[in-house]
Amino acid sequence: MLEQQLINALSLGSVYALFALGFTLVFGVLGVINLSHGAIFMLGSYAALLLVEHLALPLWLAMLAAMLVSGLIGLAVDYLVLKPLRARNAPHLAPMIATIGVATILTSLAQGLFGAENKRFPVGTIPEESYNWGNLHVTAVQIGIVVISFVLMLVLLAVMRRTQLGRALRAIAESPKAAYLLGINVEGLFYLTSFAAAALGGAAGVLVGLSFNAITPFMGQPMLHKGIAVIILGGMGDIRGAMIAGLFLGFAEVLTVAYISSDFRDAVGFGLLFLILLVKPSGMFGKVLERKA
Amino acid sequence: MDWWDGFWSTYNTVIFSLGVNAMLALSIYVTLSCGLLSLANAAFMGIGAYAASLISMQTGLPFPVALAVGGALPALVALVIGIPTLRLSGVYLAMATLGFGEVVRVIVLNMDITGGPLGLNGIPLKTEWWHIVLLLALTLYILARMRRSKIGRAFEAIKEDEVAARLMGVNVAGYKLLAFVIGAAIAGVAGGLNAHYTFTIGPGNYAFENAVEILTMAVFGGTSSLVGPTMGGMILTLLPEALRDFNSYRSVVNGLILVLVILYLPKGIWDPRRMRGFFQRKSQAGGIN
Numbered sequence: 170m171l172e173q174q175l176i177n178a179l180s181l182g183s184v185y186a187l188f189a190l191g192f193t194l195v196f197g198v199l200g201v202i203n204l205s206h207g208a209i210f211m212l213g214s215y216a217a218l219l220l221v222e223h224l225a226l227p228l229w230l231a232m233l234a235a236m237l238v239s240g241l242i243g244l245a246v247d248y249l250v251l252k253p254l255r256a257r258n259a260p261h262l263a264p265m266i267a268t269i270g271v272a273t274i275l276t277s278l279a280q281g282l283f284g285a286e287n288k289r290f291p292v293g294t295i296p297e298e299s300y301n302w303g304n305l306h307v308t309a310v311q312i313g314i315v316v317i318s319f320v321l322m323l324v325l326l327a328v329m330r331r332t333q334l335g336r337a338l339r340a341i342a343e344s345p346k347a348a349y350l351l352g353i354n355v356e357g358l359f360y361l362t363s364f365a366a367a368a369l370g371g372a373a374g375v376l377v378g379l380s381f382n383a384i385t386p387f388m389g390q391p392m393l394h395k396g397i398a399v400i401i402l403g404g405m406g407d408i409r410g411a412m413i414a415g416l417f418l419g420f421a422e423v424l425t426v427a428y429i430s431s432d433f434r435d436a437v438g439f440g441l442l443f444l445i446l447l448v449k450p451s452g453m454f455g456k457v458l459e460r461k462a
Numbered sequence: 463m464d465w466w467d468g469f470w471s472t473y474n475t476v477i478f479s480l481g482v483n484a485m486l487a488l489s490i491y492v493t494l495s496c497g498l499l500s501l502a503n504a505a506f507m508g509i510g511a512y513a514a515s516l517i518s519m520q521t522g523l524p525f526p527v528a529l530a531v532g533g534a535l536p537a538l539v540a541l542v543i544g545i546p547t548l549r550l551s552g553v554y555l556a557m558a559t560l561g562f563g564e565v566v567r568v569i570v571l572n573m574d575i576t577g578g579p580l581g582l583n584g585i586p587l588k589t590e591w592w593h594i595v596l597l598l599a600l601t602l603y604i605l606a607r608m609r610r611s612k613i614g615r616a617f618e619a620i621k622e623d624e625v626a627a628r629l630m631g632v633n634v635a636g637y638k639l640l641a642f643v644i645g646a647a648i649a650g651v652a653g654g655l656n657a658h659y660t661f662t663i664g665p666g667n668y669a670f671e672n673a674v675e676i677l678t679m680a681v682f683g684g685t686s687s688l689v690g691p692t693m694g695g696m697i698l699t700l701l702p703e704a705l706r707d708f709n710s711y712r713s714v715v716n717g718l719i720l721v722l723v724i725l726y727l728p729k730g731i732w733d734p735r736r737m738r739g740f741f742q743r744k745s746q747a748g749g750i751n
Contacts, residue, residue, distance in 0.1 A: 270717040270720030435564065
């Protein structure tokens with residue numbers, strides 16, 4: 170029984186990690202909490218659904234296209250909202266409040282366009298196979314989720330650690346001004362980061378849509394709350410931290426539901442968040458954060 | 463006076479909401495004026511609403527007592543959670559308060575006395591128009607006095623530059639806690655008033671969306687003076703009535719306002735300095751022509 174819970178936790182946790190990855194990437198590079206990440210996650214899910222429904226694309230292609238769509242939405246949000254605030258050197262709460270507004274707009278637009286009710290992928294889209302080892306029951310969707318999430322996470326980690334691009338991004342994270350003086354195209358990399366983060370969020374949206382087979386305009390908000398818990402647990406801006414904290418939250422939630430009560434599932438993340446903020450505000454892996462005045 | 467009776471019976475909740483929302487916007491103004499972004503005010507409103515309603519429904523205590531408890535309980539909670547959380551700065555605080563709001567929602571959802579997901583129904587109608595006018599006036603009076611006092615100046619110093627304020631000998635942690643507690647008390651009283659004219663409350667009334675709505679009112683109006691949040695709260699209460707035909711896209715309008723105001727009017731629509739500048743420029747232009 171415990172083994173089964175652990176497998177469920179692994180697939181849930183890797184989705185949380187994947188979602189939080191984009192969130193933490195934007196904070197690390199742009200220094201902005203983008204609260205529209207949850208809405209973009211939701212739109213990624215709808216994009217895949219519409220492409221499968223109307224163009225009958227195969228699932229893997231629909232997922233790639235959904236990542237592209239959500240990436241472009243993220244790019245648009247950056248261009249229309251974050252860039253003007255950057256240009257004005259606005260205090261750090263301004264982008265946070267503005268992206269709350271963006272999230273509200275996107276969510277209610279989705280509600281207006283697609284309706285408030287649950288949508289499902291057409292029958293036959295989602296692979297039905299499942300595998301049994303003794304008492305263990307693992308679905309193909311679960312395996313796919315874990316594999317895809319881990320591949321995306323490791324690719325991002327490798328890019329950040331091993332490439333020239335990653336070095337430039339880390340330089341920007343350290344100080345955009347110094348990076349600019351060193352000849353790094355800071356504005357361009359801001360756009361790239363927003364695009365990549367949103368694409369990762371969209372991918373997480375498709376995976377969640379597949380695993381629960383229920384897509385609603387409101388699925389972004391609870392995910393956003395978990396993402397917040399994850400990036401604070403892992404240390405804001407820390408990619409490895411987001412991965413580990415995401416998995417950790419998945420395990421904590423599944424085990425709470427299994428052994429305590431499902432009523433408190435949504436409070437687990439925030440309970441952990443509170444605890445971490447009290448004990449070590451920089452998160453499990455964060456460096457001591459310098460106060461930005 | 464027939465038209466008045468008809469008008470009143472149709473619109474009294476809207477008119478009541480004008481004052482209550484102004485109070486809510488002021489509650490978040492207090493924390494913002496100290497440089498804190500707290501997303502917990504909806505939760506504090508909820509705590510106040512539940513406390514006041516339960517007193518009215520389950521005891522024979524008079525309404526003022528219910529309202530007083532509705533203000534005191536959230537203030538107490540703010541005191542307890544404020545001491546550890548207010549060490550956090552900027553976005554961390556916003557996240558922690560957002561988390562607190564979620565925890566309150568989950569607790570309310572799972573308690574028996576709060577009616578769980580069904581909420582409380584049949585709350586007696588006790589709020590009268592003059593209660594709201596009186597309490598709004600009182601809030602404005604206290605906050606206006608505070609602005610010009612040592613407290614108000616300390617808030618402003620902290621908002622401008624926390625480190626400098628600390629170096630000047632301002633008790634930053636203490637004043638932040640004070641702002642947080644005052645904000646919670648105002649939100650709680652507003653919640654108590656609100657519950658006693660809507661008859662019914664539920665855990666969904668005090669979620670993240672409501673925190674955002676309250677924040678929108680304050681930011682829209684502008685937080686550089688008391689007029690801003692008051693006006694912001696009132697305008698955004700009337701706006702949905704005016705936009706009734708667009709009902710399904712009401713939230714889109716709300717979100718758009720938030721984005722546009724942050725982008726183009728960072729100080730809100732009521733910004734004395736900008737307006738003075740505008741009129742001066744106009745009169746100068748008139749002089750030249």
